[in-house]
Amino acid sequence: xxxxxxxxxxxxxxxxxxxxxxxxxxxxxxxxxxxxxxxxxxxxxxxxxxxxxxxxxxxxxxxxxxxxxxxxxxxxxxxxxxxxxxxxxxxxxxxxxxxxxxxxxxxxxxxxxxxxxxxxxxxxxxxxxxxxxxxxxxxxxxxxxxxxxxxxxxxxxxxxxxxxxxxxxxxxxxxxxxxxxxxxxxxxxxxxxxxxxxxxxxxxxxxxxxxxxxxxxxxxxxxxxxxxxxxxxxxxxxxxxxxxxxxxxxxxxxxxxxxxxxxxxxxx
Numbered sequence: 001x002x003x004x005x006x007x008x009x010x011x012x013x014x015x016x017x018x019x020x021x022x023x024x025x026x027x028x029x030x031x032x033x034x035x036x037x038x039x040x041x042x043x044x045x046x047x048x049x050x051x052x053x054x055x056x057x058x059x060x061x062x063x064x065x066x067x068x069x070x071x072x073x074x075x076x077x078x079x080x081x082x083x084x085x086x087x088x089x090x091x092x093x094x095x096x097x098x099x100x101x102x103x104x105x106x107x108x109x110x111x112x113x114x115x116x117x118x119x120x121x122x123x124x125x126x127x128x129x130x131x132x133x134x135x136x137x138x139x140x141x142x143x144x145x146x147x148x149x150x151x152x153x154x155x156x157x158x159x160x161x162x163x164x165x166x167x168x169x170x171x172x173x174x175x176x177x178x179x180x181x182x183x184x185x186x187x188x189x190x191x192x193x194x195x196x197x198x199x200x201x202x203x204x205x206x207x208x209x210x211x212x213x214x215x216x217x218x219x220x221x222x223x224x225x226x227x228x229x230x231x232x233x234x235x236x237x238x239x240x241x242x243x244x245x246x247x248x249x250x251x252x253x254x255x256x257x258x259x260x261x262x263x264x265x266x267x268x
Contacts, residue, residue, distance in 0.1 A: 001148055003138045005103045005112040012101030013140045014086040014094055018116055020136040022078040026126045026155070032073050035117030037082060039103055040110055044069065051075065056087075059102065064089060067102045071116070082116045103140075122155045128186045130155040156186030156235035164194065164227040167249040174221065174253055179214045180229040180246075187234035197226040197245060219251040 001020070005013050016039075022029065034053050036045045046053040052072040059065045066087040073080045086102045088095050095101070106112025122132065132155060136148045162182025182189050191211055195203040207215060209232070219225055226245030232238050 001117070001136050001151075002113060002115045003146075003148075004106045004114070005140065007106045007112065009105040009112075011099050012105070013103040014098075014101035015141055016084040016103060016114060017139045018082040018136055019139075020080040020118075020134065022073075022080060022120065023132050023134070024078040026122050026130060026132050027078065027120050028123045029073065029075050029078055029120065031119075031121040032075075032080070033119050034071050034073075035119060037069060037071060037116040039067070039084060039114040040112070042067075046071070057102075058089075060089065063102070065095070065100070065102055066092075073118075080118060084114065101141075122157060124157060126155050126157055128156050128158040154186075156233065156237060158185045158233075159237045160184035160189050160231040160233045160239050162189070162192060162229040162231035162239060164229050164246040167227070167247045169249060171219070171249050171251045172253055174251060175216050175218045176249075176251075177214055178217045178227055180227075181213055182229065182231040182239075184231070184233045184237075186237075189231045190234040191232050193230045193232075195228050195230070195242075199223050200226075203228070203245075221251050221253040224248060224250040 001018070003016065003018065032051050033048055034046045034050050036043055038044055042057050044055050044057065054070045057067040057069065059067060066089050068085040068087055069082070071082045084102065086095055086100065087093065103114060104112050131152055133150050133152045135150045137145045138148065139145050160182050162180060165179040165181070167178070178194070180192060180194060182192065191209040193205055193209060194207040196206040197203045203226070206217070217225070226248040228242045228244070228246040230239045230242065
């Protein structure tokens, strides 16, 4: 989410607090992870998977300020909080001059812009189609809270289903077409990975993360091939793993016999 010190503001912001009350009914708070956060041309990226993070941004020499950033999630209440605090490098305290702050009026963007980001997954029990709405609050210094726009996400917790179309029991060509398709309730299928097995051996990927639904496969005469597909939908849900082929075929290509013609001789 983004915030901005309006270009018409009369002074820089010394402190900014962003709070976001997460939906504890539908979100799995154990999956919460802080993402990039920053202001102006400064951006910090915490290690993945953290629900609490503290750092300092040194704005010197351009501006004689340190900016303390503290981000955390209350795993009980679901309240996520980010604080940006201007600090005097010599005292470690907020500046005494009210005209000094880390976030100036946004006359020359992104000078007065700020942003925070997080990720969190829905609970496995949350039904596909459930809409989760989210809205944050931003406070500049001691001013009244400002509400952000409401963001709405539709949950997709359903895994896709796919299959490779039935092949002939015997293929009389070395190269033949393999087709596959699938269905998904929710975001829709984004890609397929097609696995193949040679003569009953272990399955391995033939095509990975393809959006195509057909391709030409080239085999070896006398070999049998099994195929199955695993689909991934646009929400990142992956089809349940398979242990057997959706379909299989044997490649049998008869070789053309070689005919040797011996010239006949005659005598007069």
